[in-house]
Amino acid sequence: MTFIENFFSVLDDLTWGWSLIPLLVIFGVFITLMTGFVQFRYFKRMFAVLSSKDESVNPNSVSARAALMLSVGGRVGGGNIAGVAVAITLGGPGAVFWMWMIAFVGMATSLVECSLAQLFKRKQPDGTFRGGPANTIIYGLGTQYKWLAVIYAICLLAAFGIGFNAFQGNTVAGSVESSLGINRYVTGALLAFFTAIIVFGGIRRIAKVSEVVVPLMAGIYILMALVIILLNLGEIPGVIASIFANAFGVEEAVGGGMGAAIAQGIRRGLFSSEAGLGSAPNVAAAADVRHPISQGITQSFSVFIDTIVICSCTAFVILLGNIYIPGASSIDGVVLTQQSLAYHLGDWTQYLLSLMILLFAFSSIIYNYYLGENAIAVMTQNQMATLALRIATVAVVFLGAIAPGATAVFFFSDPLMGVLAVVNLVAIVMLLPTCLRVLRDYQEQLRRGVQRPVLSPEKFSDLDIDTTAWSGQSLSK
Template sequence: MSTIESFFGLIGDLTWGWSLIPLLVIFGLFITALTGFVQFRFFKRMFRVLSSKNQSGDPNAISAREALLISVGGRVGGGNIAGVAVAITLGGPGAVFWMWAIALVGMATSLVECSLAQLFKERQPDGTFRGGPARSIIHGLGHEFKWLAVIYAVCLIAAFGLGFNAFQGNTVAGAMEDSMGISRFITGAVLAVIAGFIVFGGIHRIAKAADVVVPIMAIGYILMALVIIVMNIGSLPGVISSIFANAFGLEEAVGGGMGAAIAQGLRRGLFSNEAGLGSAPNVAATADVRHPISQGITQSFSVFIDTIFICSCTAFVILLGDVYVPGAEGVDGIALTQQSLVSHLGEWAQYFLSLMILLFAFSSIIYNYYLGENALTVITKSTAALNVLRIVIIGIVFLGATAPGATSVFFFSDPMMGILAVVNLVVLMMLLPTCLRLLKDFRAQLAAGVARPVLNPDDFADLELDRTAWTGKAPAE
C-alpha cells in the first residue's frame, strides 16, 4: 500500500506540486488576451441567464439556468467554507485578493472549455444532451484519440464520482456530529437515501433539485455575510486595506509574505472554482441553448458566483471577527469559519453553518455523481454498469459519513484530478482556435443586430458536429 501511495504522491507532486497551477494561470491569461478580455466584455450579458425569457421552451430540456445552478452547486462546497479559511491561515489576508484575481482569469478559461463542450455535445435518445472534454476529444481531435478520452473519463470517475463524494459525506457528518450531536450513522443514512432518490432520477431530477437547493444555500449564505458586514461596517475599510497590503507585500501577516499569499490564493481559488480542471464542462453541455458561446458565458458567471460572492463571504466573516490572529497557530479550516460566525452572531450560528454545509455538500454530491455518470457513458453504454455506479456512489457517501478513517483510502483523488486537469489543458490548447472561431461567429451576429445568436452548423461543416443537437434554428419558445 505504501508503494501505491508513494506512486500517487509522485503524480500529485508532478501536477499540483509545481506545474499545474502556473500552467492554469498562464493559460488563463493567454486565453483572456486572445479572446479580447471576453469575461469583461460579456459581463453584463451573464446576468441574462437569470431571466425566464432566456429559457428554452422545451419542457423536457435542461435550461441554461438549470445547468448553471448544477455547476454552481458543484463548485460551491467545502472549498468555500474550509478552503478559504485555510488560505487565510497559511497565506494571510492577501490570499483573498489572489483568489479574486484567479477567478477573473478563470472566467475566460471556463468560457472556452464550456463552449467547446457545448459545441461537441450529443443528443441522447431521451432528448437530453451529453458532452464534456471526453467528447470534445473524440469529435474535436479525432477518434484516434479516444484513448485520451478514456483516461480523462477514468480520472473523472475516480476523483469526483468516488473520492470527493466520500469527502463530502465525511464533511457533513462531522459538522452535524460536532454542532448538533447527531450520529454519523444517521447523517450518512439520510444523505445516502436522498442522494439515491436524486441520482436514480437522472439529469432532470438532478436539475430540479439544484434549482431548489442552490439558490437557497447561496442566497442564505450571502445574506448572512451581509448582516455581519453591516454589523462591522466601521472595520470594513481596514480589512479591505489589509487584503491589498498583504497581497502586494506591503504588510506581512504570515511567514512567506507575498509569496505565501499568492501561492495559497491561487491554489485555493483554483480548487474552489474548478476553472480549467475539466469538470464543469460536463454539466455545461446538458443545456439547450442557441449558441455554444451563450452557455460559455453562463458558466463564466458560475466562476464569478463561486469565488467573488461565496468565497468572499467566508473571507469577510473571518477577517471582520476576532478569532483569526494573523500568523498564530491554532484554529484553522472549518473550525475557524465556525468560531468566527459564533463570535459575530452567537451560538446559534454554528447550527446555521451546519445547515449550509449540508446543502453545499448535498449539491456537490449530486454534481459529482453526474460527472461520474457522464464519464462512464464514454467508456460503456451499458445500463447495468450505470446502475452499478449509482449504487457504488451511494454506498461511498454512506461509508465516508460513517467511517471517518475510510476517506484516507481515497488518497488518489487529488492526483487523479491533477491528471484530469493536464489532459483538459492539452485539449483546450489544441481546440482553442475552434473556440475562437465560435467567438468570432457570436460577435459577428451581435454586430449584425442579432440579439440572441444561433449557431448554424453549415458554417462549421469541417467539424464533426451532431446535426440533431445543432439544427441552425433557435429552440422553440
Template structure:
C-alpha cells in the same frame, strides 16, 4: 498499498506539486488576452440567465439557468467556507486578492472549456444532451485520440465519481455530529437515501434539485454575511486595505509574506472555482441553448459567483472578527464558524452546519453526474451505470459512518491533476475552433442580433451533431 501510495503521491507531486497551478494561471491569462478579455466584454450579459425565459422546449433537456445552478452547486462547497479560512491562515489576508485574480482569469478559461463542450455535444435517444472534455476530444480532435478521452474519463470517475462523494459524506456526518450530536449511522443513512433518490432520477432530477437547493443555500449564506458586513461597515475599508497591502508585501501577516499570499490564494482559488479542471463542461453541455458561447458566458458567471461573491463573503466575515489571529494554527471551518459566532451569536454555528450540509449534498449529486457522464464514454451498459450508482451511494454512506475510511481515497487529487492536464491540453489544441465560434457570436452581436443562433453548417469541417442545434432559431 504502500506502493500505490507512492505511485499516486508521485503523480500528485508532478501535477499539483509544481506544474498544474502555473499552467492553469498562464493558460487563463493567455485565454483572457487571446479572446479580447471576453469575460469582461460580456460581463453584463451574464446576468441575463437569472431572468427572462428559462423554460426548455423539451422536457428531457435542461435550461441554461438549471445548468448554471448545477455547476454552482458543484463549485460551491467546503472551499468557500473552510478553504478561504485556510488560505487566510496560511497565506494571510492577501491570499484573498490572489483568489480574486485567479477567478477573473478563470472566468475566461471556464467560458472556453464550456463553450467547446457545447459545440461538440451529442443528442441522446431520449432528447437530452451529453458532452464534456471526453467527447470534445473524440469529436474535436478525432477518434485517434479516444485513448486520451478514456484516460480523462477514468480519472474523472476516480476523482469526482468515487473519491469526493466519500469526503463530502464525511463532511456532512462530521458537521451533524459536532453540532447536533447526531449519530453518524443516522446522518449517513439519511444522506445516502437522499443521494439515491436524486441520482436515480437522472440529470433532469439533479437539475430540478439544484434549481432549489443552490439559490437557497447561496443566497442565505450571502445574506448572513451581508448582515455581518453592515454591522461592521466602518471596518470594511480597513479590511480591504489589509487585503491589498498584504497581497503586495506592504504588510506581512504570516511567514513567507507576499509569496505565501500568492501561493495560497492561487491554489485555494483554483480548487474552489474549478476553472480549467474540466468538471463543469460536463454539465454545461447538457443545457439547451441557442449558441455555445451563451452557455460559456453563463458558466463564466458561475466562477464569479463562487469566488468573487461567496468566497469574499467568507473572507470579510473572518477579517472583520477578532477571532482571526495571523499565523494561528486553527482548523479552517472552525475559524469561519467562530467568526460568525463572534459577530451574530452561537446560533450561527448551527446555521453554518446546515449550510455545510446543503453545500456537500449539492456537490455529491453534481459529482455523480460527472461520473455517470464519464462512464458513458466507454460503456453503454445499463448494468454498469446501475452498478456505478450503487457504488456512489455506498461510498457516500461509508465516508459518513467511518471517518477513517476516506483515507482509502488517496488517489482523488492525483487523478484530478491528470484530468486537468488532459483537459488543458485539449483546450490548447482546440482553441482555434473556439476562436471561430466566438467570432461568429461577436459578429452576430455587432450586427444587432440580441440572441445569436449557432448554425453548424457554417462549420462543415467540424464533427458537429446537427440535430443538437435544430430549431434553435
C-alpha cells in the same frame, strides 16, 4: 499498498506539486488576452440567465439556468467555508486579493472549455444532451485521440464519481456530529437516502433539485455575510486596505509575506472555481441553448458566483472578527469560520453553518455523481454500468459518513484530478482556434443586432458537430 500510495504521491507532485498551477494561471492569462477579455466584455450578459425566459428549445431538456445552478452547486462546497479560512490563515489577508485575480482569469478559461463542450455535445435518445472534455477530445481532435478521452474518463470517475463523494459525506457527518451531536450512522443513512432519490432520477431530476437547493444555500449564506458586513460597515475600508497591502507585501501578516499570499490565494481560487480542471464542462454540455458561447458565458458567471461572491463572504466574516490568528500552526478551517460567525451573530450560527455545509455537500454529491455518469458513458453504453455507479455512489456516501478515517482510502482523488486537468488543458490548447472561431460567430451576430445568437451548423460543416443538437433554431432579434 505502499507502492500504490507512493505512485499517487509522485503523481500528485508532478501535477499539483509544481506544474499544473502555473500552467492553469499562464494559460488563463493567455486565453483572456486571445479572447479580448471576454469575461469583462460580456459581464452584463452573464446576469441574463437569472431573469430571462428559458432558452431551451425542448421543454424536457436541461435549461441554461438549471445547468448554471448545478455547476454552482458543484463548485461551491466545503472549500468555500473551510478552504478560504485556511488560505487566509496561511497566506494572510492578501490571499483574498489573489483569489479574486485568479477567479477573473479562470472565468475566461471556463468560458472556453464549456463552450467547446457545448459545441461537441451529442443529443441522446431521450432528448437530453451529453458532452464534456471527453467528447471534445473524440469529436474535436478526432477518434485517434480516444485513448486520451478514456484516460480522462477514468480519472473523472475515480476522483469525482467515487473519491470526492466520500469526502463530502465525511464532511457533513463530522460537522453535524460536532455541532448537533447526531450519530454519524443517522446522518449517513439520511444523506444516502436522499442521494439515492436524486441520482436514480437522472439528469432532469438532478437539475431540478439543483435549481431549488443551490439558490437557497447560496442565498442564506450571502445574506448572513451581508448582515455581518452591515454590522461592521465602518471597518470595511480598513479590511480592504489590509487585503491590498498584504497582497503586495506592504504589510506582512505571515511568514513568507507576499509569496505566501500569492500561493495560497491562487491555490484556493483554482480549487474552488475548478476553472480549467475539466469538471464543469460536463454539466455545461447538458444545457439546451442556442449558441455554445452563451453557455460558456453562463459558466463563466458560475466561477464569479463561487469565488468572487461566496468565497469573499467567508473572507469578510473572518477578517471582520477577532478570532483569526495569522499563521496559526493548528488550523481547522470550519472551526475558524464557525467561531467567526459566532463572534458576530451568536452561538446559534453553528447550527446554521451545519445546515450550510449539509446543503453545500449535498449539491456537490449530486454534481459529482453526474460527472461519474458522464465518464461511464464514454467507456460503455451498458445501462447496467450506470446502475452500478448509482448504487456505488449511495454506498460511498454512507461509508464516507460513518467512518471518520474512511476518506484516507480515497487518497488517489487529488492526483487523478491533476491528471484529468492536464488532459483537459491539452485539449483546449489544441482547440482554442476552433473556440475563437465560434466566438467570432457569436460576436458577429451581436454586431448585426441579434439579441440571442444562434449556432448554424452549416457554418461549421468541417467540424464533427451533432447537427441534431442544433436543429430547429432560427435567428431572432
